[in-house]
Amino acid sequence: MERYTRIPRSRGPIAVEDDQAGDESSYSISPLFIPGVLALSDPEKAEALADNLETQFQPVTDPSFPAVIETVEVALRYYFLSPASEPQLTTPDEVHEAIRGLKVSKAPGPNVLPNRVLKHLPKRAVSLLSRIFHAVLRTQNIPPTWKHARVMSILKPGKDPGLPSSYRPICLLDTIGKVFEKILLVRILWVVNERGLLRDGQFGFRPKHSTSLQLARLVERITRNFGEKRLTGAVFLDVAKAFDTVWIDGLLYKLTLLNFPSYIVNTISSYLKDRTFEASFQTATQPRRGMRAGVAQGGVISPVLFGLYVNNMPPHSYHVELALYADDTAIIATSRKTTLLVTYLES
Numbered sequence: 001m002e003r004y005t006r007i008p009r010s011r012g013p014i015a016v017e018d019d020q021a022g023d024e025s026s027y028s029i030s031p032l033f034i035p036g037v038l039a040l041s042d043p044e045k046a047e048a049l050a051d052n053l054e055t056q057f058q059p060v061t062d063p064s065f066p067a068v069i070e071t072v073e074v075a076l077r078y079y080f081l082s083p084a085s086e087p088q089l090t091t092p093d094e095v096h097e098a099i100r101g102l103k104v105s106k107a108p109g110p111n112v113l114p115n116r117v118l119k120h121l122p123k124r125a126v127s128l129l130s131r132i133f134h135a136v137l138r139t140q141n142i143p144p145t146w147k148h149a150r151v152m153s154i155l156k157p158g159k160d161p162g163l164p165s166s167y168r169p170i171c172l173l174d175t176i177g178k179v180f181e182k183i184l185l186v187r188i189l190w191v192v193n194e195r196g197l198l199r200d201g202q203f204g205f206r207p208k209h210s211t212s213l214q215l216a217r218l219v220e221r222i223t224r225n226f227g228e229k230r231l232t233g234a235v236f237l238d239v240a241k242a243f244d245t246v247w248i249d250g251l252l253y254k255l256t257l258l259n260f261p262s263y264i265v266n267t268i269s270s271y272l273k274d275r276t277f278e279a280s281f282q283t284a285t286q287p288r289r290g291m292r293a294g295v296a297q298g299g300v301i302s303p304v305l306f307g308l309y310v311n312n313m314p315p316h317s318y319h320v321e322l323a324l325y326a327d328d329t330a331i332i333a334t335s336r337k338t339t340l341l342v343t344y345l346e347s
Contacts, residue, residue, distance in 0.1 A: 030161040042284035049153050050279035050286040052164040057277075059293035072253045079256050080266065087137040087263040087344040090183050092123070092130045098182040099126070108151045109172040110278070118175065133180055140266035148288070149296060151275045154184030170296040171277070180301035184267060188304055191260055198307055204326030205303035214325050218332065221321075225334050233341040235331045242327035243306055244294040248272045251309045253296075258308070268305070272296075319344045 031050045032039040039048040084194035102115040136142060149171040192198055204210040218234075225232045234319075251272070255265045275291040295302040295309075303326060313322060313329075319340075323330040333344035 007168065009324060022103065022305055029284050032164060033162045034164065037212050041055055042282040043286075044279040046279050046284040046286045049151075049167060049169075049281055050289055052275065053151060053169060053279055054289045056241055056244050057291040057294050058243060059250075060175070069249075072249050075256070076249055076252055076345065079262070080269070084140060084262045084266050087140075087261075087267075088187055089137055090130055090133050092127045094183060094186075095130045095133065095179065096126050098179050101182065102179070105174055109174045109177075111145065111176070112150055113175040115175060118179065118195070120197055129179070136180060137267065140263055142177075142180075142267065142270040142272055144274070144276075146174045146180065147271065147275045149173050149275070149298070150285075151277050153279070153281055173296065181271075184264070184271075185304065187261075187303050188301060191258075192304065192308070195258075197231055197258055197311065198304075199311055199313075199322075199324075201322045202307055202311070202324045203343055204307060204324060205329075206307075211325055218323055218330065221332060221334075224281075230334050230336055231341050233333045233335075233345050235345050236330070237329040239327050239329075243302060244295055246294050246306060246309055248293060251305060254308060254312065268294050268301070271301075320347075 023313070030232050032045045034048055034051075037048075039045045086162060099115075099118045099121070102118060104114070104116045106115055108114045150171045152172065153167035154170055155161055156166055158170050176264065198206065203211070204215040222232045248269075252265060252269050255268065273296065275294075275296065276288040277291055279286045295305045306326065310327070310329075313324075319335060320333045322330060322332065333341050335341040335344060
């Protein structure tokens with residue numbers, strides 16, 4: 001039985017009125033076009049979007065460097081054979097504080113447990129959660145339920161509802177798992193801040209940093225160059241699907257090089273590997289699929305993990321500096337000569 005309604009390859013996409021874009025009632029009846037096939041019903045569309053996401057959650061590695069991949073894999077095998085460090089365990093008060101910071105407006109994940117329920121847990125239940133988190137930190141083994149996401153696809157404003165790429169995936173994660181992530185994040189950030197691991201040019205998801213401050217920094221650089229009769233050139237990079245394509249072993253290897261406590265690295269490894277997702281569209285939900293790469297969208301620890309993953313980009317010099325905000329990167333070069341400016345940006 002065919003999964004989709006097949007159409008001749010010569011046919012092009014059906015035109016969609018501009019005022020229909022972003023309207024759920026309009027895109028729910030619009031077909032989804034995939035090369036050579038046509039998805040009409042909600043189950044067909046859910047499967048088409050699931051196929052698109054499954055191909056998206058793949059690691060981006062350069063096949064021209066197999067030696068690097070092999071080195072990383074061997075190093076990690078040796079690392080994970082070594083005894084893990086003693087974890088910093090949690091307390092009921094810490095769990096209570098993590099729950100208190102949850103937003104009640106957030107949609108629940110696959111366990112359908114809203115944050116509002118957690119905020120009304122009695123002290124005994126919070127204490128039991130603390131003991132569960134103890135066990136996870138000791139064993140460095142994340143329950144599979146916490147590694148599953150329900151992905152809802154929302155049409156981007158002004159985009160063609162007939163294309164899978166026009167939909168923004170929204171990941172809904174397990175509620176209890178997100179509370180544990182907040183506990184783990186405290187331990188990750190302590191290491192990051194204590195050792196100053198994130199580069200100064202990274203303003204994404206850091207306290208007392210914002211896009212406005214990063215823009216002010218760039219404007220100040222341009223203004224100073226103008227006053228010194230210097231030219232300013234810039235290249236702006238926006239990596240597509242950056243969070244979804246992170247090479248997990250590469251990230252773990254970088255964490256070991258940064259001398260993170262081994263219990264944190266082991267816990268992150270368990271959290272990132274063997275993740276699954278189910279794609280939903282309107283009334284239909286697809287069976288679970290595997291995720292071979294990426295840091296979880298919507299995950300509490302994902303932004304800082306991505307920041308550490310891209311942290312070893314080439315350092316800035318007198319003529320070139322980087323301005324980063326999560327996966328958005330600006331390369332800024334300064335020179336009195338246009339030819340040198342281009343050379344600095346290309347090097």
